Amino acid sequence: MIQPGTLFEDRYEVVRHVGAGSFATVYEVRHVGLQSRHALKVLDDRLAEREDLRNRFLSEGRIQAQVRHPGIVAVTDTVTSPRPGLVMEYVEGTTLEHHLAEAGVARTPDEVVALMSPILDGVGAAHEAGVVHRDLKPQNILIAVGPGGRLRPQVADFGIAKVLDDAAVLTGKNRTETGVAMGTLLYMSPEQIRGDRDLDLRSDIFSLGAILYEVVTGRVAFDSASQYEAMKRIVDGNYEPPERFVGALDPAFADCIRMALAVNPDERFQSCEAFRSALEGIGDPRATRPHRPLASAATTMAPPTPPRPISTAEQEAATRVYQEPHTAKPRPPGPPPRRKKPGTAVALEMVPGLFGFFGIGHMYNGRIVLGLLVMVSYWILQFFNILLLFVGIGFLTLPLTLLVYMVLSAWKASVDADEANLLAEAAATGSGDTRSG
Numbered sequence: 463m464i465q466p467g468t469l470f471e472d473r474y475e476v477v478r479h480v481g482a483g484s485f486a487t488v489y490e491v492r493h494v495g496l497q498s499r500h501a502l503k504v505l506d507d508r509l510a511e512r513e514d515l516r517n518r519f520l521s522e523g524r525i526q527a528q529v530r531h532p533g534i535v536a537v538t539d540t541v542t543s544p545r546p547g548l549v550m551e552y553v554e555g556t557t558l559e560h561h562l563a564e565a566g567v568a569r570t571p572d573e574v575v576a577l578m579s580p581i582l583d584g585v586g587a588a589h590e591a592g593v594v595h596r597d598l599k600p601q602n603i604l605i606a607v608g609p610g611g612r613l614r615p616q617v618a619d620f621g622i623a624k625v626l627d628d629a630a631v632l633t634g635k636n637r638t639e640t641g642v643a644m645g646t647l648l649y650m651s652p653e654q655i656r657g658d659r660d661l662d663l664r665s666d667i668f669s670l671g672a673i674l675y676e677v678v679t680g681r682v683a684f685d686s687a688s689q690y691e692a693m694k695r696i697v698d699g700n701y702e703p704p705e706r707f708v709g710a711l712d713p714a715f716a717d718c719i720r721m722a723l724a725v726n727p728d729e730r731f732q733s734c735e736a737f738r739s740a741l742e743g744i745g746d747p748r749a750t751r752p753h754r755p756l757a758s759a760a761t762t763m764a765p766p767t768p769p770r771p772i773s774t775a776e777q778e779a780a781t782r783v784y785q786e787p788h789t790a791k792p793r794p795p796g797p798p799p800r801r802k803k804p805g806t807a808v809a810l811e812m813v814p815g816l817f818g819f820f821g822i823g824h825m826y827n828g829r830i831v832l833g834l835l836v837m838v839s840y841w842i843l844q845f846f847n848i849l850l851l852f853v854g855i856g857f858l859t860l861p862l863t864l865l866v867y868m869v870l871s872a873w874k875a876s877v878d879a880d881e882a883n884l885l886a887e888a889a890a891t892g893s894g895d896t897r898s899g
Contacts, residue, residue: 533616651727
């Protein structure tokens with residue numbers, strides 16, 4: 463940290479430390495000759511070490527110095543020694559972030575327009591000069607108090623994010639890959655999250671839509687528990703409808719927010735002037751309401767259906783029923799639950815068991831093949847019996863057993879007939895031989 467009393471190029475003396483961001487630190491300085499107050503934004507050490515980034519930083523500052531507008535914190539000078547920095551007008555006030563935390567949300571459409579119009583005008587003037595901010599958020603909007611207590615918002619830090627984006631290009635990564643503070647991430651556009659290189663003014667429109675959401679509802683549109691969740695919600699256009707937090711919100715406000723936060727840049731406002739005109743037209747029946755973007759409308763959660771109001775007669779009836787004593791009639795006992803007889807499973811188990819005895823009997827009588835076949839049928843029936851009982855349809859065991867029994871009986875009858883024929887032929891052949899002898 464630079465100590466008070468340090469001189470920059472023998473012209474600006476450091477008075478005090480004001481604040482620090484992720485890439486720069488701000489000091490209050492005093493011009494030695496003019497004794498005027500200024501703000502000095504000094505590039506962070508890790509970025510100032512690279513000559514190419516120092517040159518980009520100063521170059522962007524010179525470009526911003528060409529944009530003169532009451533809604534923009536003006537850059538008045540640059541310094542290079544002992545560290546590169548941008549000298550800006552000193553704004554006595556606070557940030558929009560602190561203002562919303564202390565004063566709360568804007569209550570009326572006039573308050574919203576009074577707060578957002580200077581911001582839109584300043585960013586619009588920068589766009590006309592070919593400058594895209596890339597890092598709009600409540601922390602970068604300063605709120606000065608003018609004559610009569612009138613708020614005077616001014617946008618700061620134009621072009622600084624461009625330096626960081628250029629640094630990311632040199633390393634082959636986008637800003638979300640190199641790591642971004644959550645305060646910056648929550649206001650980035652979907653194309654910034656995706657790492658698109660050719661960003662245009664519509665990226666700033668998205669960020670302004672997120673700021674408007676916060677001004678109206680007092681909540682962050684894409685507030686999330688993690689950076690991954692925040693990026694996913696931004697890319698999907700998934701945010702709570704503003705009507706959920708502001709019950710009496712004018713639908714035209716919600717339309718302006720939805721259009722500014724459209725996932726597709728083509729569905730957003732195409733300029734800050736169009737954005738401001740839509741806000742100023744709220745309440746005017748002749749004004750054209752913004753269209754509802756398809757992508758955001760499809761993924762944004764719909765507001766809950768309000769409950770039906772209860773009439774006075776219904777309330778009186780409910781009170782009367784509650785107050786009148788009554789005795790509930792005892793309910794007649796229902797029929798006892800049916801229990802499965804324990805003998806059913808045993809009986810169904812014995813039916814296929816008979817085949818086991820039949821098989822043993824056939825094998826004892828010398829009919830090995832028939833006995834084995836009956837025994838195999840027994841084990842198959844046992845398997846199906848257990849399966850049917852397990853799934854609750856054990857009553858099918860008996861028909862299945864009878865079917866197998868009929869098949870085996872038919873086959874046995876065929877075998878018995880063949881054996882009878884063989885015995886008859888053998889007997890006939892034996893008697894013939896006896897007569898001839």
